[in-house]
Amino acid sequence: METSLARDLMSDEEWAFHERFILAARAPNGRKPLNHRLVLDGIFWIARTGSPWRDLPEEFGKWSSVYRQFRRWTLAGLWEQIMDALNESGLVPATLQMIDSTVVRAHHQAAGAKRGTPRQAFGRSRGGFTTKIHLRVNGAGLPMRSDITPGHTSDYLGFDLVMGDNLPEPAVLLADRGYGSDNVRKTMEARNVVPIIPMRKSRKLRVAVDRTLYRRRNLVERCFNKLKNARRVATRYDKTAESFLAFIDITSIRLWVRHLST
Template identity: 85%
Template structure:
């Protein structure tokens, strides 16, 4: 008896959430709509297993059709729209936020996309290509915004990318000493945000930090661990920055939905 490879499929409640966003971005072309729920489950399977698109089980449909739909939704900004809706829903407190970054190893076959490797978020190191994920999370350790840059990019640049104006403004921001810069501190204080950031050893003017509050920063590290349970996030296989960031956003959305369902 053949065993199904379809595991961890969406619940009816989860599909009901995605459905309204998917049909909002679907272009009316007169064609009969495909089974979007099955397609979305196929995308989730690729994200979770890290398998090549051509290895997608036939029960999800033709792999090329699922891939093309993934690219359509990604380029249409579907995942960013869903993340914005979750952040603005007020379902989770956002007064306390944390920021951090992690470097992801890229598979050697991921390079080679048009416009060059730096513009696709690849950086060179002794071990090969790398990509850095910059992540902002809320008090429940849920992703609020993610961006990617080449692996050697400083955290200062990543800070500016994820701290955007369309997100709920924090009252307190936790970060490690990699973000200890006068520009960041002054910018946060100008927005009435308390920066809880340890000092670099080279800083001459000493600034105190609330250590009991700073311990909560482990939430962003735990969030990275949860994101990396998706093998398509733990290792970069995608040639384009849009596709890789799309898988990060997809995994982030599912973390949100699982949290809200508990």
Template identity: 85%
Template sequence: METSLARDLMSDEEWAFFERFILAVRAPNGRKATNHRLVLDGIFWIARTGAPWRDLPGEFGKWSSVYRQFRRWTLAGLWEDIMDALNQSGAVPSALQMIDSTVIRAHHQAAGAKGGTPRQGFGRSRGGFTTKIHLLVNAHGLPMRTEITPGQTSDYLGFDLVMADNLPSPSVLLADRGYDADKIREGMEARNVLPVIPMRKSRKKRIGVDRSLYRLRNLIERCFNKLKNARRVATRYDKTAESFLGFIDITSIRLWIRHLST
């Protein structure tokens, strides 16, 4: 008897959430309607297992069709639209935010995209062929914005990428000493944001840090761990920056939905 490889499928409530966004980006072309729920479950299967697209079980449909739909939705900005809607919903407090980064090892088959490796977010660091994920989370440890850069990029250069103007502004921002730069501190203070950032040892003018508040930064470390449960995020197999960011956003959205449903 053949055993199904499909598990961790969407609930009816989760599909109802995604459906309204999918219908909003679908362009009418007179073609037969696709089973978007099955396609989306196939994309989730790839994200969770890290398997090559060609190994997608047939019960989700033809792998090439699922892949093409994933690319269409990604290039149409579907995942970013959903993340923006979640951030603007007010369902989770955003007065306290945390920022950090993590380096992801890239598989050697991820190289070779058009435009060159730096343009696609690849670089060389002590970990080898890598990509760095820059992440901003809220007080519940839920992702608000993610961006990628080459692995050797410093944290403060990735700061502006995730601190977007269209996001709810924090009252307090927690970060490690990798973000201890005058430009960052001045920018936060100009926005009436309290930066809770430990100082580098080289800083002459010492600035106090609320250690009890800073301990909450473990929430962003736990968020990275949850994101890396998706093997397509824990190791980069995608050649293009858009596809890799798409899988990060997809995993982030599912974390939001599961939190909101509890």
């Protein structure tokens, strides 16, 4: 007797949330749509297991069809649209926000995309290929914006990437000392945001930090941990930057939906 590999499928409530975005993203004169719920479950299965597309169980449909639909939705900006809608919904307070970054190892088969490795957010080191994920989260520890750069990139660049979007502004921003530059502080203060960032040990001029509030920065660390439960995020297998970032957004969306349903 064969055992189904299709577990952790969407609930009816989760599918109802995604369906309205998928229907809005459809081309008006395209072919008759596939079973989009099954296709989306197949994409979620790939994200969770980290398996190659060719290993997608047949119960989700033909792997090449699921992959092509994933690329269509990715290039159409579907995942970003869903994330924007969640951030703008006001369902979760965003007065307190946190930013941080983490480096993930890239599988050797991820190399070889067109336009070169730097443009696809690969960094080279003695440890191999790496990609850095920059993340901005709200006070509930849910992702608001993510971006990727080569693994050796400074956090200062990541700050500009995740804080430059038109998202709800925080009243307080928590970050570790990797973001403790004068430029970051001045940028936040100009936006009427209070930066809670420890000073680097080399800085002579010290700025006091509210340690009680700063302890809540662990929410962004916990968010990274939840994102990396998706093996397609914990290790980079994708050749293109947009596909890898799509899996980060997909996993982020599922965290949001499950949080809102509890």
